Amino acid sequence: MPANKVPDIVVGRLPLYLRALSQMARDGKEITSSQELGGRLGISSAQIRKDLSQFGEFGKQGTGYNINFLMEQLKRILKVDRVWDIVLVGAGDLGTAVANYRGFVDRGFRITAIYDNDPAKAGQPVGQFLIRGTGNLTEEIRTQKIKVAMLAVPASEAQEVSEKLVKAGIEAIMCYAPTSLFVPDNVRVQYIDPVLHLQHMTYYLPE
């Protein structure tokens, strides 16, 4: 059912489809079409149909897609038909904001711990958590079999922390530090650096 070799760029669009479908469902809609969905996302209807066809047949000719059904299928494909535990490393301003963010849980993720290597912060509360020191980080992550981490530390520390995470068995890292990480092939990394996006946009601005 999950196809053999789906292009990564296609996989990357599925979460976007899922997000738009969730909004439609919240608005009370039950059925949509590739055209409607594409219109919302600035994507052609052909591309949406092609992307989905990589994984199966989810629609009905003449009618379109049942929104709840397609959401279920996408969640299954993306493996977010469950809740993944996440550890967050870095309890600065950004880490604190991430820790307090309410938008993870109903999309498949739950932060279970926050770490910071500043001993002065250990034990302090952040949201519902107490900040943990990084002394036993590797061990604790391994014991709990956690596979997903978010990194909200300064760029200068990111590589070192990522290596600890990899040793602990982490296989997916969401990196907020503005730097590229070197990790083994079996570990996935995604990056968020708002400045990259800003600089991308200023290229197009008039003087």
Added chain:
Amino acid sequence: MPANKVPDIVVGRLPLYLRALSQMARDGKEITSSQELGGRLGISSAQIRKDLSQFGEFGKQGTGYNINFLMEQLKRILKVDRVWDIVLVGAGDLGTAVANYRGFVDRGFRITAIYDNDPAKAGQPVGQFLIRGTGNLTEEIRTQKIKVAMLAVPASEAQEVSEKLVKAGIEAIMCYAPTSLFVPDNVRVQYIDPVLHLQHMTYYLPE
């Protein structure tokens, strides 16, 4: 000098090159090659040379690229050889973290004001700013001729706020809200939604 029709995907890689070059410069390096730069970024040397060739000839055969010179050129091309004023809308946890982030200014951006539509927040300090009410937002942005905005409001408010920003003359929006915005063609939008990235990665994780 700035080429006629550079693919957007190429433009999007330039900030990444600039970031890596800045790190090299900070490490005291003066010269690099397309191979070394590519190795750091997981990009082929051919692609880097091809991308740069869209804008001019910046290297020397047999030697490579002068890092400071290439950085200057990239900054010029991306129009970050100046400092852009940014307004930030939304003073929740995320907005606060963004406001306190120190990483904007030496990469071409400076937040000049924070707005929040909650009257209870107006006048409260965030970092070096006092939160402003959104009553005069459009007028104030227009008067100051600000072109770049960051949006850190709930998804449910993002569209409405973006319309105000567009009316105010904003032409680039960095959207942290997990939703797609509808804006006129002359306005650029970039999105940050960490959950999209997380869901992209869980696809590849073993059960």
Added chain:
DNA sequence: TAGATTGTTAATCGATTAACAATC
């Protein structure tokens, strides 16, 4: 039924890579 929309194929379009002459 008539109208609409899917899933899929083939055609098009665009991006990446390989290779190498030029040259520092």
Added chain:
DNA sequence: TAGATTGTTAATCGATTAACAATC
């Protein structure tokens, strides 16, 4: 000079789009 690396061309690769039979 010999070795290295650029900038560029042509070839390859992959992604998007157009079009339509199938069918709800």
